Amino acid sequence: MTATTSHLDGKVALVTGAGAGIGRATALALAGRGVKVICAGRTEASLRKVADACGSTAHVLTLDVGDPASVAGLLDRLPDEFRAIDILVNNAGHDSGGRQRFDTGRIEDWASIIDTxxxxxxxxxxxxxxxxxxxxxxxxxxxxxxxxxxSYPGGSAYTTSKAAVHMFCEGLQQDYRDSNIRITEILPGLTRTDFAATRVGGDPVKGKAYYDAAPMTLDPGDIARGILYALDQPPHCTVSQLVITPTQEP
Known part of the structure; x- marks a missing residue:
């Protein structure tokens, strides 16, 4: 990928869940702005494809955010030139086992959603x-x-997790309000990724049908552009929250 010169040029970004969907689109968008991207996630083969598309300055990091040991040692597993991380994009997440009534779902699935x-x-x-x-x-x-x-029927665990993310972001904004560290929360509406297929055991047909039933969906690139918008602001300006929804919202 050919990078264009910008104030982001040469910065280092870590993107979790970079192997597909929003993470993949974000990694590619950042690489296009000259950012050195750490493509992090659980599946090395998928990450390798994204890193290859990003260009020679991208790095692959196998990372399971649900594993304390994997996260604790992540900096030690990076080359020296990638350890000073300027941008962190926390994108990893799932709703595996979701979209069913709470008592009929597996508690292991609900706990895993919160853990991740x-x-x-x-x-x-x-x-x-x-x-x-x-x-x-x-x-x-x-x-x-x-x-x-x-919330919605079958969304008890997932919506709880995202409500927690929202308050976590607000807490971070308070913790670092007197610093030059910026905290941004991106809140997408329905976005067409492999998320729905993963929810139902990886069935791509059911995943596609879920999105096709909606009047309109976003694409991962729409969210990546929103992330770049937040990153593009001058140092004295923080986009604290950015809500991005389909024009015809389901």
């Missing part, structure tokens, strides 16, 4: 923020959801 979407995000932030504090700058972008504000 909330605790995993907190662990990654806790690993990266000390370096930003030491350097006196940084930008954390957490991917939330409009589901933080409205």
């Amino acid at each position: 979407n909330v605790t995993g995000m907190m662990r990654v932030c806790h690993a990266i923020l000390p370096g930003m504090v030491q350097r006196g700058s940084g930008h954390v972008v957490n991917i939330g959801s409009t589901s933080a504000f409205r």
Whole structure:
């Protein structure tokens, strides 16, 4: 990918869940702006494809945000030139087993949603923020959801996780309000990714049917553009929250 010169040029970004969907689109968009991207996630083969598309400055990091040991050692597993992370995009998340009534679902699935979407995000932030504090700058972008504000049948665990992400972001904004560290929460509406297929055991037909039933959906690139918009603001300006929804919202 050919990069264009920008104030982001040469910065280092860590993107979790970079192997597909919003994470993949974000990694590619950042690479297009000259950012050195760490493509992080659980599936190395998918990450490798994204990193290859990003260009020679991208790096692959196998990372399971739900595994405390994997997160705790992430900086030690990076080359020296990637350890000073300027931008963190917390995108990893799932709703596996979701869209069913709470008592009929597996408690292991519900707990895993919270462990990944909330605790995993907190662990990654806790690993990266000390370096930003030491350097006196940084930008954390957490991917939330409009589901933080409205639940639906079968969404008990997922909407709880996104409501927690929303309050976590507000807490971080308070913690770092007197610093040059910026905290942004991106709240997408319905976005067409492999998320729905993963929810139902990886069935692409059911996943496609779920999105096709909606009057309109967003694309991952729409969310990536929103992330770049937040990152593009001058240092004295923070986009605290950015809600992005389909024009014809389901």
